[in-house]
Amino acid sequence: MKRVQFEHSPIPYLFVAPQLLIIAIFFLWPAGQAVYQSFMLEDAFGLSSQFVWFRNYSDTIFNSSWLHAAWFTAIFSTLVTLLSLGFALLLAVKANEVIRGASTYKTLLMWAYAIAPPVAGLMGNLMFNPLIGDLYHFMNSFGYDFDHKLHEVDAGFVVILISVWKQVSVNFIFFLSGLQGIPKSVTEAATMDCKSPTRRFWTITFPLLAPTTFFLMVTNITYAFFETFGIIDTTTQGAPGGATTTLVYKVFQDGFRGADIGGSSAQSVVLMLVVLVLTVIQFRFIERKVHY
Amino acid sequence: MNRHTVITHFILIVGALFMTLPVWVAFMTSTHAPETIMRDGLQFWPGGHFLETYNEVLFEQGGVMKKVTALGMMKNSLILGIGFSVGKVIISMFAAYAIVYFRFRMANFLFWIIFMTLLLPLEVRIIPSYKVVADLGLLDTHTGLIVPLIASATGTFFFRQFFRSVPDEILEAARLDGASTWSFFIDILVPLSKTMIAAILIIMFVVGWNQYLWPLIMTTKEENYTLVIGIKQIYQVLNEGGELPQFQKAFALTILATLPPVLVVLVFQKWFVKGLVESEK
Numbered sequence: 001m002k003r004v005q006f007e008h009s010p011i012p013y014l015f016v017a018p019q020l021l022i023i024a025i026f027f028l029w030p031a032g033q034a035v036y037q038s039f040m041l042e043d044a045f046g047l048s049s050q051f052v053w054f055r056n057y058s059d060t061i062f063n064s065s066w067l068h069a070a071w072f073t074a075i076f077s078t079l080v081t082l083l084s085l086g087f088a089l090l091l092a093v094k095a096n097e098v099i100r101g102a103s104t105y106k107t108l109l110m111w112a113y114a115i116a117p118p119v120a121g122l123m124g125n126l127m128f129n130p131l132i133g134d135l136y137h138f139m140n141s142f143g144y145d146f147d148h149k150l151h152e153v154d155a156g157f158v159v160i161l162i163s164v165w166k167q168v169s170v171n172f173i174f175f176l177s178g179l180q181g182i183p184k185s186v187t188e189a190a191t192m193d194c195k196s197p198t199r200r201f202w203t204i205t206f207p208l209l210a211p212t213t214f215f216l217m218v219t220n221i222t223y224a225f226f227e228t229f230g231i232i233d234t235t236t237q238g239a240p241g242g243a244t245t246t247l248v249y250k251v252f253q254d255g256f257r258g259a260d261i262g263g264s265s266a267q268s269v270v271l272m273l274v275v276l277v278l279t280v281i282q283f284r285f286i287e288r289k290v291h292y
Numbered sequence: 293m294n295r296h297t298v299i300t301h302f303i304l305i306v307g308a309l310f311m312t313l314p315v316w317v318a319f320m321t322s323t324h325a326p327e328t329i330m331r332d333g334l335q336f337w338p339g340g341h342f343l344e345t346y347n348e349v350l351f352e353q354g355g356v357m358k359k360v361t362a363l364g365m366m367k368n369s370l371i372l373g374i375g376f377s378v379g380k381v382i383i384s385m386f387a388a389y390a391i392v393y394f395r396f397r398m399a400n401f402l403f404w405i406i407f408m409t410l411l412l413p414l415e416v417r418i419i420p421s422y423k424v425v426a427d428l429g430l431l432d433t434h435t436g437l438i439v440p441l442i443a444s445a446t447g448t449f450f451f452r453q454f455f456r457s458v459p460d461e462i463l464e465a466a467r468l469d470g471a472s473t474w475s476f477f478i479d480i481l482v483p484l485s486k487t488m489i490a491a492i493l494i495i496m497f498v499v500g501w502n503q504y505l506w507p508l509i510m511t512t513k514e515e516n517y518t519l520v521i522g523i524k525q526i527y528q529v530l531n532e533g534g535e536l537p538q539f540q541k542a543f544a545l546t547i548l549a550t551l552p553p554v555l556v557v558l559v560f561q562k563w564f565v566k567g568l569v570e571s572e573k
Contacts, residue, residue, distance in 0.1 A: 011390075011394065013390075019384065019386065019448060022440075025424065025443075027408075028405075030424050031420070033424070034419070090303065107558065110557075111311075114502075116503075117502070119502075123314055124314070131330065132329055177565065226416070233505075234524055251416065261419065265419065
């Protein structure tokens with residue numbers, strides 16, 4: 001909020017009107033519809049629907065396939081977040097150290113930001129294609145029977161690998177700019193006090209990066225929940241047997257492929273609540289430990 | 293060079309290879325004949341079929357899809373990317389201006405709604421959104437494709453952060469000179485935000501071009517496909533056909549879908565990084 005502002009007038013309402021109108025029609029109304037539909041059950045022909053209280057919710061949440069998707073989403077988003085953050089942090093620290101070739105490294109490490117998740121998924125899919133894919137043969141060359149079409153763990157591995165690959169670049173950009181924001185005087189003072197670069201990193205640099213890390217954790221979890229849809233849809237499509245189905249992918253599958261509007265809406269509502277609760281937890285418990 | 297520097301460069305080279313090699317291999321493989329790919333697998337060096345494959349994919353109809361060429365899909369992607377970024381910048385600048393520079397009752401409430409739209413993207417309310425657009429008769433139209441995506445108010449959030457960093461003295465001075473709310477916005481704030489506007493245009497162009505789920509469900513006609521959703525359909529056809537799988541075309545399409553956003557990001561790298569990082573504060 002600005003200290004100096006314009007006086008009361010109808011003008012601000014005119015300026016927010018377009019944004020508000022779009023949000024009302026394409027965000028609030030559909031979100032409300034999702035809540036409404038989640039309490040309704042349509043008959044087989046879609047002609048009439050009836051109010052069924054929480055039946056869609058209990059059918060959803062106590063369903064083994066939903067529970068499996070929730071479990072997979074939890075593991076998947078944790079791994080994608082930790083791996084892509086860790087890898088990006090390592091690269092950013094190293095890119096911040098070098099002098100020769102610094103801008104070339106920077107460009108090569110960040111450009112994949114522009115690639116769409118489904119395009120990354122398709123490329124990965126082709127690389128793991130048993131007919132031509134070198135990665136498929138590479139995995140099998142260790143004597144391990146790798147088959148992401150059949151084995152759950154292998155399918156999960158492929159989806160996680162592509163999701164991490166796609167997310168490293170954006171995390172790298174933020175970590176690098178965070179590192180460059182640390183004043184030279186601080187790093188120089190630290191170098192005088194402490195000889196070990198590893199210890200210096202964990203006691204000085206990493207705490208100073210905490211706000212960036214916190215921000216990235218929130219965005220990475222949102223990425224893993226929602227944006228990886230394109231990767232899953234172009235690689236495993238949730239197979240084998242729903243092993244790589246995330247909660248968002250299940251909303252889509254049940255709603256569009258299965259035409260179960262009530263159930264899918266109930267899932268949407270549960271998912272919205274999960275995201276809200278996760279965000280609140282992150283703000284309350286993690287941000288408190290972050291020193292700005 | 294001491295040992296530490298060598299290790300640093302080694303890690304960076306491995307990282308750079310990890311990030312670039314997949315796309316390099318995809319590009320190289322797309323320049324080979326399908327027989328070569330089937331026999332020898334992925335390719336690391338250029339082959340002799342670059343012009344042939346890309347010509348066919350870009351301009352010839354009825355190859356793998358009936359009515360569309362990659363060029364047609366590219367046009368749709370451009371409309372989506374540009375329409376989305378320009379629309380978003382205009383609408384979100386207006387909204388952010390009101391939130392930051394005016395004292396009005398709804399301001400706080402509005403900010404929270406905007407924050408909510410950031411947390412809950414289109415993916416969670418995809419079916420009711422589809423219904424709304426269908427009821428409005430907007431399926432298969434540019435409006436129906438672009439406007440619902442603008443509902444997620446990321447741009448407003450960016451501009452809000454930026455406007456808050458503009459010194460208060462500027463508004464004080466402008467008011468002493470008797471500037472109206474509109475002339476302050478258009479003559480002072482917009483020119484001040486030039487770099488920020490450029491950065492957000494770039495970021496949003498990439499975001500718009502890369503949209504997947506929404507175009508996938510709301511376009512039904514082939515001629516409205518964007519590249520990103522079109523390539524998936526083509527890929528499915530490739531695998532089902534009885535003939536030799538046309539892997540080179542699938543790779544060529546992924547390269548074409550990647551090229552425009554990558555070029556934009558590389559050419560405007562400075563602005564783009566600045567805009568992206570600015571949004572965090």
